Amino acid sequence: MKAPTSTQPRRRTHRARSAGPVRPAGPVRSARPVRPAGPVRATHHLRPARLPGPLRVFCWLGAWLLLAVHGSPTNGVSTTLPTQVKRVVSLVPAATEALFEIGAGSRVVAVSSFDTWPPEVLELPKVGALIDPDLERILSLQPDLVVVDPSQPALVVQLRTAGIDSIPYGTATIADMLRDMRQLATRIGLEAQGRLVAELLETQLEELRGRYARAAAPTVLMVFGRSTGSFANLYVNGGVGFLNEIVEIAGGRNLFADVERQSFKAGLETLFSRVPDVVIELRSARSGPVDMSTIERDWRALPGFAGARVGAIVSDALLIPGPRLPDSVRRIAELLHSE
Amino acid sequence: MVITGTRTPSAARNGASRRLRRRLWLPRRRFRYLVSAMAAAAVAAALLGPLIGSTAIDLGAVWRRPFDWAANPDAAIFFVARLPRVLLALLVGGSLALAGATFQSLLRNPLATPYTLGISSGATLAAFLALRIPIPAAVGLLGELTVPAASLAGSLVATAIVMGLAGRRGELPTTVLLLAGVSLNFTFGAFILLLQYFADFTDTARMVRWLMGDLEGASYRLLAMLTVAAAPAWVLLARSGRALNLLALGRREAAALGVATDRAERNGLLGAAWLTGLSVAAAGPVGFVGIIVPHALRLLGGSDYRVLLPASLLGGGAFLVLCDAAARTLLAPVELPIGVLTACLGGPFFLALLLGRRGRPGIG
Amino acid sequence: MPAPLLEADQLEFGYDAPLLRDVHVAADGGECCALLGANGAGKTTLLRLLAGVEKPNSGHVAIDGDNLADVDAAHRARLVGYLPQASPRATGLAVYEVVLMGLYPLMPARGWESLAEWRRVVAALRRVGGRQLLRREFDRISGGEQRRVMLARAIVAEPPVLLLDEPLASLDPGFALELQSTLAELLAGGAAIVMATHNLELARRLADEVVLLRAGAVVERGAPADVMSPATLDFTYGTSAFGSGRA
Numbered sequence: 018m019k020a021p022t023s024t025q026p027r028r029r030t031h032r033a034r035s036a037g038p039v040r041p042a043g044p045v046r047s048a049r050p051v052r053p054a055g056p057v058r059a060t061h062h063l064r065p066a067r068l069p070g071p072l073r074v075f076c077w078l079g080a081w082l083l084l085a086v087h088g089s090p091t092n093g094v095s096t097t098l099p100t101q102v103k104r105v106v107s108l109v110p111a112a113t114e115a116l117f118e119i120g121a122g123s124r125v126v127a128v129s130s131f132d133t134w135p136p137e138v139l140e141l142p143k144v145g146a147l148i149d150p151d152l153e154r155i156l157s158l159q160p161d162l163v164v165v166d167p168s169q170p171a172l173v174v175q176l177r178t179a180g181i182d183s184i185p186y187g188t189a190t191i192a193d194m195l196r197d198m199r200q201l202a203t204r205i206g207l208e209a210q211g212r213l214v215a216e217l218l219e220t221q222l223e224e225l226r227g228r229y230a231r232a233a234a235p236t237v238l239m240v241f242g243r244s245t246g247s248f249a250n251l252y253v254n255g256g257v258g259f260l261n262e263i264v265e266i267a268g269g270r271n272l273f274a275d276v277e278r279q280s281f282k283a284g285l286e287t288l289f290s291r292v293p294d295v296v297i298e299l300r301s302a303r304s305g306p307v308d309m310s311t312i313e314r315d316w317r318a319l320p321g322f323a324g325a326r327v328g329a330i331v332s333d334a335l336l337i338p339g340p341r342l343p344d345s346v347r348r349i350a351e352l353l354h355s356e
Numbered sequence: 357m358v359i360t361g362t363r364t365p366s367a368a369r370n371g372a373s374r375r376l377r378r379r380l381w382l383p384r385r386r387f388r389y390l391v392s393a394m395a396a397a398a399v400a401a402a403l404l405g406p407l408i409g410s411t412a413i414d415l416g417a418v419w420r421r422p423f424d425w426a427a428n429p430d431a432a433i434f435f436v437a438r439l440p441r442v443l444l445a446l447l448v449g450g451s452l453a454l455a456g457a458t459f460q461s462l463l464r465n466p467l468a469t470p471y472t473l474g475i476s477s478g479a480t481l482a483a484f485l486a487l488r489i490p491i492p493a494a495v496g497l498l499g500e501l502t503v504p505a506a507s508l509a510g511s512l513v514a515t516a517i518v519m520g521l522a523g524r525r526g527e528l529p530t531t532v533l534l535l536a537g538v539s540l541n542f543t544f545g546a547f548i549l550l551l552q553y554f555a556d557f558t559d560t561a562r563m564v565r566w567l568m569g570d571l572e573g574a575s576y577r578l579l580a581m582l583t584v585a586a587a588p589a590w591v592l593l594a595r596s597g598r599a600l601n602l603l604a605l606g607r608r609e610a611a612a613l614g615v616a617t618d619r620a621e622r623n624g625l626l627g628a629a630w631l632t633g634l635s636v637a638a639a640g641p642v643g644f645v646g647i648i649v650p651h652a653l654r655l656l657g658g659s660d661y662r663v664l665l666p667a668s669l670l671g672g673g674a675f676l677v678l679c680d681a682a683a684r685t686l687l688a689p690v691e692l693p694i695g696v697l698t699a700c701l702g703g704p705f706f707l708a709l710l711l712g713r714r715g716r717p718g719i720g
Numbered sequence: 721m722p723a724p725l726l727e728a729d730q731l732e733f734g735y736d737a738p739l740l741r742d743v744h745v746a747a748d749g750g751e752c753c754a755l756l757g758a759n760g761a762g763k764t765t766l767l768r769l770l771a772g773v774e775k776p777n778s779g780h781v782a783i784d785g786d787n788l789a790d791v792d793a794a795h796r797a798r799l800v801g802y803l804p805q806a807s808p809r810a811t812g813l814a815v816y817e818v819v820l821m822g823l824y825p826l827m828p829a830r831g832w833e834s835l836a837e838w839r840r841v842v843a844a845l846r847r848v849g850g851r852q853l854l855r856r857e858f859d860r861i862s863g864g865e866q867r868r869v870m871l872a873r874a875i876v877a878e879p880p881v882l883l884l885d886e887p888l889a890s891l892d893p894g895f896a897l898e899l900q901s902t903l904a905e906l907l908a909g910g911a912a913i914v915m916a917t918h919n920l921e922l923a924r925r926l927a928d929e930v931v932l933l934r935a936g937a938v939v940e941r942g943a944p945a946d947v948m949s950p951a952t953l954d955f956t957y958g959t960s961a962f963g964s965g966r967a
Contacts (some may be wrong), residue, residue: 077584080584147558149565151691153409153437154410156429170499174577175575178436179425180425241557278554279556279557280557281556383833384832604811605808612802613797659817
């Protein structure tokens with residue numbers, strides 16, 4: 018609602034002064050009577066009535082928050098009843114391996130761009146991975162179920178919009194992995210096989226733990242990320258996560274087990290501070306062939322490391338906590354107990 | 357074309373009006389041409405953008421009834437993978453360009469971008485914190501919007517800090533603002549590096565990816581929230597052209613010509629900062645849009661902010677949709693990060709405009 | 721006797737140290753008041769206070785009965801045309817756009833200028849001898865031409881009060897003379913003019929009242945013939961060059 022009596026003259030003033038006929042070099046004084054001093058002065062603090070500012074902002078924020086909380090996802094956990102799952106897209110390499118292991122390999126229609134195992138997946142379409150899932154290609158494959166990393170909530174929402182179920186597959190620790198393997202198996206209707214594979218894995222790992230247990234476990238420094246000839250960009254395996262567990266099962270003692278993270282970037286000084294019995298360097302298979310002797314020379318050149326054993330594993334398998342975990346343990350154990 | 361208020365019976369007078377109109381490229385006509393051109397570009401981008409992508413879809417099947425996306429992959433791709441993304445590009449590009457133009461006026465600096473005052477650094481820092489340390493309660497409540505929400509909160513904190521540092525005595529001196537912004541950028545930048553340094557392998561990858569800008573997470577809920585949140589700022593800024601025209605010349609000039617400077621500056625800064633925060637929260641710090649689009653439009657249609665601001669809002673959106681379309685198709689099936697594309701496309705385009713203009717007489 | 725069109729009383733201003741102390745200025749329609757004083761005497765500051773661009777620490781400025789502290793910025797701008805001391809740089813605007821800004825206070829809050837406004841822009845430019853500048857880029861014309869354009873902007877809305885900061889600065893002598901007659905015309909039309917100037921000739925010819933400022937305080941005021949004596953000028957400017965015999 019406006020206050021017509023007081024705003025009206027003001028408008029007329031504008032028109033009279035702005036759109037009126039031009040006074041080329043006219044006397045200025047003549048302009049003055051046109052501007053009625055009274056009403057102008059009276060109106061400048063009269064505004065059209067509407068909700069006061071803070072209240073408007075408050076209403077608007079309220080509507081907005083309602084929108085935010087409405088329809089929040091339950092963080093990726095599918096709540097729909099399991100239907101027959103025939104087409105699965107896996108964005109998690111560990112899940113892909115698990116799917117093949119429990120006998121659902123034929124249902125996998127696409128995998129992540131990091132998948133290389135089992136060899137059958139090399140033939141399958143690659144649809145991105147953790148940070149770059151290609152939603153469009155995933156949808157074009159018409160999956161019933163997409164296996165996602167727990168850190169992909171936005172993708173889960175998009176998939177749900179398209180009517181596609183998803184299931185998170187955590188791989189932070191071996192226990193996470195085994196739990197999610199069972200859940201995934203249940204979800205696709207192969208509960209028994211899932212339990213079987215998971216229990217077999219557990220037994221194997223326990224057996225290996227017993228076999229490699231030593232009174233004096235060698236200390237292990239496990240690193241990755243650096244390139245030959247340099248110690249820049251070096252990541253060290255910390256005390257959290259499946260890599261640490263692998264080292265422990267293989268009878269080693271992680272030198273940086275006290276650092277409570279999966280991995281961390283380490284400088285030379287950090288390395289010098291603790292000299293391990295064994296250095297294990299992980300290299301990705303895609304980074305090409307590795308010359309073992311240069312790696313050994315790099316490490317032996319560090320002060321204090323002259324006596325350390327140096328081993329390198331060129332494989333992506335070690336970074337994938339799946340059915341090949343026992344193999345990974347054995348490969349580490351070989352390096353630890355080779356003498 | 358009819359211009360109101362000029363109807364005089366005299367034919368000679370009409371001839372003179374026409375001559376005057378021809379001689380001056382009136383802002384009103386520029387507005388008409390440029391803003392309709394940009395609106396057309398934005399509409400065209402919104403319509404054509406979803407037609408291309410990494411897979412071939414049957415466009416006829418997209419509209420097949422009933423609308424069941426689970427059963428109709430073409431419709432699912434169109435409506436879930438492509439359309440939200442295109443719309444997000446439209447909203448984010450427009451908001452960033454509008455914010456950029458506003459900052460260029462308020463900071464009286466043609467090099468100002470939406471990120472000059474450190475707002476995006478605050479947003480990035482908060483987003484990284486949310487990536488590293490997810491708060492379970494917040495994750496449960498906000499779901500996939502946790503990181504955007506944290507990022508928005510970060511941008512608000514940064515804005516509050518900058519305006520608090522600069523805003524003594526109710527004024528916002530430009531140099532102090534700029535210096536506060538630059539130092540805030542450095543400070544937040546240091547913390548961002550620190551977080552990246554302490555992050556593990558996968559988190560680092562996600563952080564780097566976030567910094568390049570990302571339109572992939574678009575959901576309709578995000579779009580609805582972004583629109584509701586940004587619309588008041590769009591209206592506020594797109595309407596404040598006259599005040600920004602004057603403020604670009606100096607705050608005393610603006611005050612002398614009828615601008616309530618303290619309020620106009622505060623509103624402008626808050627509006628632009630809010631748009632920047634929302635954009636960064638929704639799509640990461642997509643670079644270059646906020647500086648290239650306003651300047652390209654300046655070269656096309658002059659510096660009158662009454663023309664420039666609405667044109668930036670529409671043109672920025674169209675530009676980002678175009679960049680995103682290129683990002684999705686240039687190296688398909690590999691997608692390029694959007695921030696890389698805006699720089700790759702925008703830089704040369706802007707240079708071409710700049711060189712083409714040399715030697716030509718100015719606007720008007 | 722009714723209050724003059726422009727009246728400022730007991731103005732005090734300063735950030736840390738006071739810049740202006742107890743200054744009184746008044747000019748009625750058709751009157752011209754010239755502010756004289758050495759560099760840094762407070763002329764520009766005083767004009768800013770009169771234009772409402774700065775707020776006085778105490779005292780008040782009233783134009784046509786409106787106290788500037790009580791009216792909003794748009795209304796204030798309709799009362800005052802202000803020529804600042806420096807021209808804006810890197811505007812990216814054409815001359816006609818710069819002059820048009822002078823009409824912003826008269827235009828409705830939204831909407832575009834009509835052809836009538838553009839005619840006023842052309843007329844104002846013609847008045848300052850800058851008609852041929854109309855379509856030029858403001859950033860590329862000379863400093864003197866920019867002054868003309870700024871002057872056109874100050875007078876385009878034909879405000880009742882004109883505040884001119886160094887109106888003759890960087891103008892060629894020919895145009896300086898023309899401008900004097902333009903200002904005289906404006907005065908004859910009923911405008912009140914307050915100008916800060918270093919041009920004593922201009923002050924003698926045009927001003928009805930001269931206010932001599934020194935270190936933020938009024939030294940002397942009155943008709944030019946009465947107060948612009950060598951002794952007062954020497955005191956005002958802190959020299960002995962005017963021949964007062966004082967050291």
